[in-house]
Amino acid sequence: MPEHKDISPPELIKDRGSLHPINHMKDSVMELLTTIGFEIVDGPEIETEKFNFDMLNIKKSHPARQMHDTFYVENKSNLLRTHTSPVQIRGMLEKKPPLAFISGGKVYRKDDDATHLPMFHQVEGIYVDENVSFAQLKDLIYKIIYSLFGDNIELRFRPSYFPFTEPSAEVDILSKEGKWLEILGCGLVNPIVLNNCNIDSNKYSGLAFGLGIERMAMLKHGVTDIREFYKSNLDFLSQFK
Amino acid sequence: MKIAYSHLSQHIIENPSIEQISDRLFQLGHEHEIQNGIFDFEFTPNRGDCLSINGLLRDLAIFYTVAHNQDIYTKKIDSLQLDFENLSENICPKISFLKLEIESIPDIYKDCLNDYFTDLSLNRNNFFTDISNYLSYEAGQPTHCYDADLIEGKLIFKELSEDKEFETLLEKKIKLKGKNPTFLLNNEVINLAGVVGGKSTACSLDTKTVIVECAYFQPEAIIGKSVKYDIQSEASHKFERGVDPECHEFVLRRFIKLVDEHTNIKSMSLISYNYIDAPIHQIPVNVQKINQIIGIDISEGDYLDYLIKLGFVIETGSIKVPSYRSDIKTQNDLAEEVARVIGYDNISRLKIKIPKSKKQSYKDIENKLRYFLLDNGFYEVINSPFVNIASKEAIKVDNPLDSSREFLRTNVTNSLLENLLFNERRQKDSIKLFEISDIYFSDVNISKKRKLSIIASGRIGLNYEDFSKKINKKYLIRLFKKILPNQDLEFKIISRDSLNTKVTSEIISIEIDIESLSNEVLSYKEISKPPKLFNQYNLISEQPCSFKDISYSIKDYKKTKELQELLLNYSNDILKNVFIFDYFYNENKEEIKIGFRFTFQNKNITLTSAEIDVVYNDIIKISLGIEGVTIPGI
Numbered sequence: 001m002p003e004h005k006d007i008s009p010p011e012l013i014k015d016r017g018s019l020h021p022i023n024h025m026k027d028s029v030m031e032l033l034t035t036i037g038f039e040i041v042d043g044p045e046i047e048t049e050k051f052n053f054d055m056l057n058i059k060k061s062h063p064a065r066q067m068h069d070t071f072y073v074e075n076k077s078n079l080l081r082t083h084t085s086p087v088q089i090r091g092m093l094e095k096k097p098p099l100a101f102i103s104g105g106k107v108y109r110k111d112d113d114a115t116h117l118p119m120f121h122q123v124e125g126i127y128v129d130e131n132v133s134f135a136q137l138k139d140l141i142y143k144i145i146y147s148l149f150g151d152n153i154e155l156r157f158r159p160s161y162f163p164f165t166e167p168s169a170e171v172d173i174l175s176k177e178g179k180w181l182e183i184l185g186c187g188l189v190n191p192i193v194l195n196n197c198n199i200d201s202n203k204y205s206g207l208a209f210g211l212g213i214e215r216m217a218m219l220k221h222g223v224t225d226i227r228e229f230y231k232s233n234l235d236f237l238s239q240f241k
Numbered sequence: 242m243k244i245a246y247s248h249l250s251q252h253i254i255e256n257p258s259i260e261q262i263s264d265r266l267f268q269l270g271h272e273h274e275i276q277n278g279i280f281d282f283e284f285t286p287n288r289g290d291c292l293s294i295n296g297l298l299r300d301l302a303i304f305y306t307v308a309h310n311q312d313i314y315t316k317k318i319d320s321l322q323l324d325f326e327n328l329s330e331n332i333c334p335k336i337s338f339l340k341l342e343i344e345s346i347p348d349i350y351k352d353c354l355n356d357y358f359t360d361l362s363l364n365r366n367n368f369f370t371d372i373s374n375y376l377s378y379e380a381g382q383p384t385h386c387y388d389a390d391l392i393e394g395k396l397i398f399k400e401l402s403e404d405k406e407f408e409t410l411l412e413k414k415i416k417l418k419g420k421n422p423t424f425l426l427n428n429e430v431i432n433l434a435g436v437v438g439g440k441s442t443a444c445s446l447d448t449k450t451v452i453v454e455c456a457y458f459q460p461e462a463i464i465g466k467s468v469k470y471d472i473q474s475e476a477s478h479k480f481e482r483g484v485d486p487e488c489h490e491f492v493l494r495r496f497i498k499l500v501d502e503h504t505n506i507k508s509m510s511l512i513s514y515n516y517i518d519a520p521i522h523q524i525p526v527n528v529q530k531i532n533q534i535i536g537i538d539i540s541e542g543d544y545l546d547y548l549i550k551l552g553f554v555i556e557t558g559s560i561k562v563p564s565y566r567s568d569i570k571t572q573n574d575l576a577e578e579v580a581r582v583i584g585y586d587n588i589s590r591l592k593i594k595i596p597k598s599k600k601q602s603y604k605d606i607e608n609k610l611r612y613f614l615l616d617n618g619f620y621e622v623i624n625s626p627f628v629n630i631a632s633k634e635a636i637k638v639d640n641p642l643d644s645s646r647e648f649l650r651t652n653v654t655n656s657l658l659e660n661l662l663f664n665e666r667r668q669k670d671s672i673k674l675f676e677i678s679d680i681y682f683s684d685v686n687i688s689k690k691r692k693l694s695i696i697a698s699g700r701i702g703l704n705y706e707d708f709s710k711k712i713n714k715k716y717l718i719r720l721f722k723k724i725l726p727n728q729d730l731e732f733k734i735i736s737r738d739s740l741n742t743k744v745t746s747e748i749i750s751i752e753i754d755i756e757s758l759s760n761e762v763l764s765y766k767e768i769s770k771p772p773k774l775f776n777q778y779n780l781i782s783e784q785p786c787s788f789k790d791i792s793y794s795i796k797d798y799k800k801t802k803e804l805q806e807l808l809l810n811y812s813n814d815i816l817k818n819v820f821i822f823d824y825f826y827n828e829n830k831e832e833i834k835i836g837f838r839f840t841f842q843n844k845n846i847t848l849t850s851a852e853i854d855v856v857y858n859d860i861i862k863i864s865l866g867i868e869g870v871t872i873p874g875i
Binding site: 007009010012013014015016017018019020022023024025027028034036037038039044045046059060061062066068071072073074075076078080098100110112117118119127131133134135136137138139140142143156157158159160161166167168169188190191192205217220221222223228229230231232233234235236237238239240241 | 267268269270272285286287288460461464465468533534535536537571572573574576577580581585586588589590591592593594595596597598611614615616617618619620621622623624625626627636637638639640641642646649660663664667669671672673674679681683687689702703704705706707768769771772775776777778779781782798801802805820821824826833835
C-alpha cells in the first residue's frame with residue numbers, strides 16, 4: 001500500500017483561444033489613442049465616392065479612383081472604402097471643433113500579391129482645433145511610435161503626398177537590421193477638406209495620421225508573409241495568445 | 242525614374258558627392274535607391290515637375306549653385322505652315338509643332354546625348370526619337386516625332402468618343418474604347434495623345450524630315466489610358482502628373498540645338514497654338530501663417546529667400562507660383578515647401594495636449610462575447626468578404642479581381658466552414674472558430690448587419706476531461722447558457738454529405754445578429770486577457786504530424802506529479818506538443834492510469850517512423866526510470 005494517498009487529478013489545462021493578431025493589433029492601437037484623448041467613431045465599409053474621394057480632395061482624375069485601384073459595387077453607385085478617412089469626414093460633419101476622432105477597420109484596394117491584399121486594416125486619427133501645427137503632429141507621432149515600439153526606436157519624417165493633408169509626411173522606423181521601414185502616413189489636414197466639412201479653415205487647423213495594421217502586426221510579430229494572417233490556420237493563430 | 246548622378250552633378254558648381262545629393266533629395270521628399278551611380282526615383286504623384294534632370298535641379302537649387310549649361314537655338318525661326326485643327330482645345334490648350342529637315346543622319350552621338358544612352362544603358366531608336374527621349378529626360382517635356390513625309394492631309398486633335406483600331410509604333414494593335422484624346426490623319430488615329438504614337442507615321446532610321454509635336458494635355462484626359470491599354474509609357478507618366486505648359490519654346494529650341502550639334506539642318510519652321518492661357522497662381526505673402534502651420538518661427542526674409550531659390554517670384558505682397566509647380570495653390574502648399582527646405586526632421590516637436598474625450602468602454606457586448614469565446618477555446622478568424630456565390634441579396638462587385646470573387650458574402654458561416662475544412666486537412670481534431678464581421682446586403686438600399694458566426698467540430702478540448710467528448714449542439718447550447726441564460730440560440734448541424742472529407746464529427750454552427758443579443762452578456766467575467774506582449778511568430782511547418790499515445794499505470798501516487806513534470810516539459814526539435822488526454826483513478830486496483838498524447842512534426846521534412854521512434858523510445862525509457870511507473874504491455 002502506498003503511504004501517500006493524494007490522488008487529486010493533474011491540473012486541468014484548458015486550451016484558451018486567441019484574438020486574431022490583426023484585431024489585437026488594431027485594438028492595441030485604438031486603446032493607446034483613446035488614452036491620448038481620441039474618441040472612437042465608426043462608419044460603413046461600403047461608401048460613396050463623395051465620402052471616400054470628393055470630400056477628401058481626391059480629384060476625379062486621381063489614379064486611386066480608377067477601376068484598377070478601387071472596387072466599385074452595384075453599377076458604380078458605391079465602392080468599398082479604400083481607407084478609413086471617410087469615417088472622419090462623417091464625424092467632422094456631425095461635430096464641431098475641437099474634435100479628436102479615431103476610426104479603425106477593414107479597407108479594400110484592388111491588389112493581390114505577396115505583399116498586398118485586397119482587404120486590409122487601417123487605423124486613422126484626426127485632431128482639429130485652433131492653431132494645430134506640424135510640430136505638434138510630430139510630437140503626437142513620436143508619442144504613438146514610442147508607445148508601440150519603445151523609447152529607443154529611431155524614426156524619421158519624410159515629405160510625402162496625400163491629397164487630404166498638406167504638408168504631408170511618411171514616417172519610417174529603423175529596424176534592428178538597420179533598414180528604414182515605412183510605418184505610417186500623416187500630415188496637416190488640407191484646408192480644402194476642412195472647408196468641405198463646413199469647418200472654417202481660417203480659424204481651425206487639423207492633423208491626421210493613418211497606420212496600416214497588417215504592417216504593424218508583421219513588424220511586431222515577425223511575420224514576413226502578409227497572407228498568413230488570413231489562412232485561419234490554427235497552428236498560426238495559436239501562437240498569438 | 243532613373244537619373245544618373247553624373248548628369249545632375251555636372252550642373253552643380255559645388256560638385257557634391259552622390260551621398261550628399263542623396264541625403265538632400267531624401268530631405269526634399271524624393272525617395273530613391275542608388276545603384277552604380279544611378280538614382281532610381283519614386284516621386285510622389287504631385288511632383289510631376291521633378292521627372293527630369295532640370296526638375297530635380299530646380300529643387301536642389303535650394304542647397305546648391307546650379308548652372309544649367311543647356312544651350313538653345315536662339316535665332317529667329319520661320320513660321321510653319323501646317324494643316325492642323327484642334328477640336329478639343331480644353332484638353333490640349335497649348336501645342337507647338339517644329340518641322341526640321343537635316344542633311345544626313347549622324348552615326349555617332351556626342352556629349353549629353355551620348356552620355357544619356359551610355360550611362361543609362363539605353364538602346365537607341367532613331368535620331369529624332371532619341372533626341373525626343375533625351376529631352377524628356379533633361380527637361381521633363383515629352384515630345385512626339387512624326388516622319389514629316391508620312392503626314393499628308395489635315396492633322397486633327399480630338400477627344401475621340403468612338404471605337405477605333407490603332408497600331409502603336411511598337412506594333413501593338415489596340416482597340417480604342419470610350420473617350421480617348423487622339424491625333425487623326427485622314428480619319429485614322431495616328432497617335433494616342435500623351436501615351437504612344439502610331440506606327441503609320443513613326444520616324445525610322447531613314448527619317449530626315451521630322452515634325453516634332455510639343456503639347457500640354459490636361460492630366461485628367463490622359464490618366465488611366467496607359468493602364469487601360471496596357472502600354473508602358475514614360476510620356477503618359479509625365480502628362481498624367483502634369484508638365485510645364487510654358488516650356489514649349491525652350492524645349493523645341495533645345496531640340497534644334499541638339500540636332501544642330503550632330504548634323505546640318507537644311508530647314509526649320511515652328512508654329513505654336515495657345516488656345517487657353519495657363520492659370521497663374523498668386524498667393525499672398527504671409528509668413529505668420531507659414532510659422533503657424535509648421536510651428537516654427539522664421540523671418541520673412543528667410544522665408545522669401547527659400548521660395549526665390551525654388552523658382553517662385555515675389556511681387557508686391559504676393560508670391561507668383563512658377564508654371565511648372567501646378568501642385569502649389571495654398572498657404573499650406575507653401576508651408577510644405579518651407580518644411581522640406583528646413584527638413585522635416587529638423588523641425589522641433591511642440592508638445593500637444595488633446596482634450597480627453599469621455600472614456601470609452603471596450604467592454605461592450607461584442608468584446609464580452611469575444612473573450613467568452615476565447616475562454617472556451619475558440620479562435621478568432623478574419624476572412625475575405627469576396628465570394629463567387631450569387632445569392633439574391635448579394636452585392637455584386639463591378640470590377641472583381643477574378644470570377645471567383647465577384648460578390649460580397651451574405652453570410653460568415655461559409656467562410657468559417659472553409660476554415661474548418663482547411664484545419665481538418667491539417668489533422669486538427671478539435672476546431673472552434675468565430676468571426677465577427679459586418680455583412681452587407683443589396684436591397685432597395687444597401688443594408689448592413691453586424692454578425693457573430695461560430696463553427697465548431699471534433700473534440701471539445703485537448704485535455705483529459707474533454708478529449709473523449711465530441712462537440713455537439715447540446716454542448717454549445719449549454720455553453721452559451723452561461724452567458725445568455727435567457728436567450729435561446731439555434732445552433733445548426735452542417736451536413737458533411739457534400740463536403741469532400743473523411744472526417745465524421747458533427748459540424749455545429751450559428752450565425753447571430755449582434756444587435757439581437759441581450760445585455761446579459763455584459764455581466765460575464767472574462768478569464769482571458771489580451772496578450773501584453775507581441776509574441777514572435779515561429780514559422781509553421783507544412784509537413785504532416787504524427788501522434789503517439791502512451792498510457793501509464795502508477796501505483797505510487799507520489800510519482801504522478803514527477804511523471805507529469807518530466808513529460809510535459811520534455812523537449813525535442815520534432816516534438817510539437819504534449820498533453821494529458823486521459824486520467825483515471827482505479828479504486829479497486831488502487832492505481833492511477835494516466836495517458837499522454839505526443840504530437841511529432843518536423844519543420845522541413847516528413848518524419849519517418851524510425852525518426853519518431855528514436856524520440857518515442859527515449860520518452861519511454863526516461864519515464865520508466867521513475868520507480869513505480871509502468872506502461873501496461875511494455
